[in-house]
Amino acid sequence: MQKEVKKVPQLRFKEFTEDWKSSKLGVLCSKVGSGSTPRGGSEVYQKNGIPFIRSQNVIDNQLILDDTCISEEINEKMKGSIVQANDILLNITGGSIGRSCVVPENFEIGNVNQHVSIIRLKKDKPKFIQSFLSSYKGQKLILRGQTGSGREGLNFQSIRGFKILLPSIKEQQKIASFLLSVDTKLNLLQQKKDRLEEYKKGVMQQLFSQQLRFKDDDGNEFPKWEEKKYKDIYTFYSTNSLSRNKLNYEVGKVKNIHYGDIHTKFSTLYDITKELTPYINNDIDLSKIKEENYLKNGDLLIADASEDYNDIGKTIEVVNLNKEKVISGLHTFHARPNKYKMALGFAGYLVKDWSVRKQVMKIAQGTKVLGISTSRLGNIKLTIPSLEEQTKIATFLSTIDKKITLVDTQIENTQQFKKGLLQQMFV
Numbered sequence: 001m002q003k004e005v006k007k008v009p010q011l012r013f014k015e016f017t018e019d020w021k022s023s024k025l026g027v028l029c030s031k032v033g034s035g036s037t038p039r040g041g042s043e044v045y046q047k048n049g050i051p052f053i054r055s056q057n058v059i060d061n062q063l064i065l066d067d068t069c070i071s072e073e074i075n076e077k078m079k080g081s082i083v084q085a086n087d088i089l090l091n092i093t094g095g096s097i098g099r100s101c102v103v104p105e106n107f108e109i110g111n112v113n114q115h116v117s118i119i120r121l122k123k124d125k126p127k128f129i130q131s132f133l134s135s136y137k138g139q140k141l142i143l144r145g146q147t148g149s150g151r152e153g154l155n156f157q158s159i160r161g162f163k164i165l166l167p168s169i170k171e172q173q174k175i176a177s178f179l180l181s182v183d184t185k186l187n188l189l190q191q192k193k194d195r196l197e198e199y200k201k202g203v204m205q206q207l208f209s210q211q212l213r214f215k216d217d218d219g220n221e222f223p224k225w226e227e228k229k230y231k232d233i234y235t236f237y238s239t240n241s242l243s244r245n246k247l248n249y250e251v252g253k254v255k256n257i258h259y260g261d262i263h264t265k266f267s268t269l270y271d272i273t274k275e276l277t278p279y280i281n282n283d284i285d286l287s288k289i290k291e292e293n294y295l296k297n298g299d300l301l302i303a304d305a306s307e308d309y310n311d312i313g314k315t316i317e318v319v320n321l322n323k324e325k326v327i328s329g330l331h332t333f334h335a336r337p338n339k340y341k342m343a344l345g346f347a348g349y350l351v352k353d354w355s356v357r358k359q360v361m362k363i364a365q366g367t368k369v370l371g372i373s374t375s376r377l378g379n380i381k382l383t384i385p386s387l388e389e390q391t392k393i394a395t396f397l398s399t400i401d402k403k404i405t406l407v408d409t410q411i412e413n414t415q416q417f418k419k420g421l422l423q424q425m426f427v
Helices: 072-077 126-134 136-145 156-160 169-208 259-264 354-363 387-424
Strands: 021-024 029-034 050-053 088-091 100-102 110-112 116-121 163-166 226-229 234-237 255-257 269-271 300-303 315-320 326-328 332-337 381-384
Touching: 029 156, 050 072, 088 126, 100 126, 110 116, 116 126, 116 156, 126 136, 126 169, 169 354, 169 387, 255 259, 259 300, 326 332, 354 381
Parallel strands: 050 110, 255 326, 269 315
Antiparallel strands: 021 163, 029 116, 088 100, 088 116, 226 381, 234 332, 300 315, 300 332
């Protein structure tokens, strides 16, 4: 005779022992629905009024409102989709399908469009149900419930049909409160990161506009900054044109920096011990690479192509290669300081200053894909402080970056902790 499997989670508060009971989500709800786009579309949106919630406002576990609102008159016409405090909002279409949040208790009134579903419970705890929907088991239900040719849509029938195992209201509350404390910690860490990034942005603006200046160790002012052209300071070296399928992350003798990683992954100051960098496949002949084309500390690597003006010419500075052999790859420029001395770690920040960025954006050419050339880049103007002041600026900004990285690690660890909880605290 087959032994009956107990309907309890792996991880549980010890004071609770009874089995969880199965129910369809629709039975627990007084409402499952969504709204629509007002007649006139974005033309009728206004900056003040009744908040109008779209899928981009529903972030995992958070409702982030912007200045998109509708009038009270339009809201009254759409009163069937008015949002209330403690509603669960679930994205039901597109790439963000499955994202959800609970509307805060201090929320007064709002409305939604057709891409966001309102799930209003009769008596069960919204944070518990929303956390279940965010869990691996909940996301599997959402994936199975999708309809349409591209399978990127949830209808109300599917949502009402979700089978959920429920504990008592008291246990729901305890689980919800615990997970809420984890979410609160994540929100506080994200706020801390945002503040550090905003502070860094402001300090960089002041430093590179020379509104804020360091003094030397004796309290004296540093010399005036010098205006130079890029080509006065840097010499360009050859790069390779290897595509992603010529690279791997397991084995090789030489590593390769791909322009896509400059755009999406690598930090302003590239330290090979902290970045996952691919090898060149062993079957690629590297014998023709000149020694001068291998990277050195202090080199700049510039992404020469992008579909986005804000990313064109994105640059990293090499600060630690750990004695490894690395070359610069497809769609990159490789620039090395010539006789003009630069403090290690300074130029990576300098080229991110708006005075430099706007020059790079100005020389970009192309329609769908933007590109820059070394000849045009070479004429960009850079304003350079003395070597000693460069060092002070680089040290100061890298210290802020280390603090941001530390908070990033704390966020990642907390997210992993929560992911483990969601896997173990639901049935």
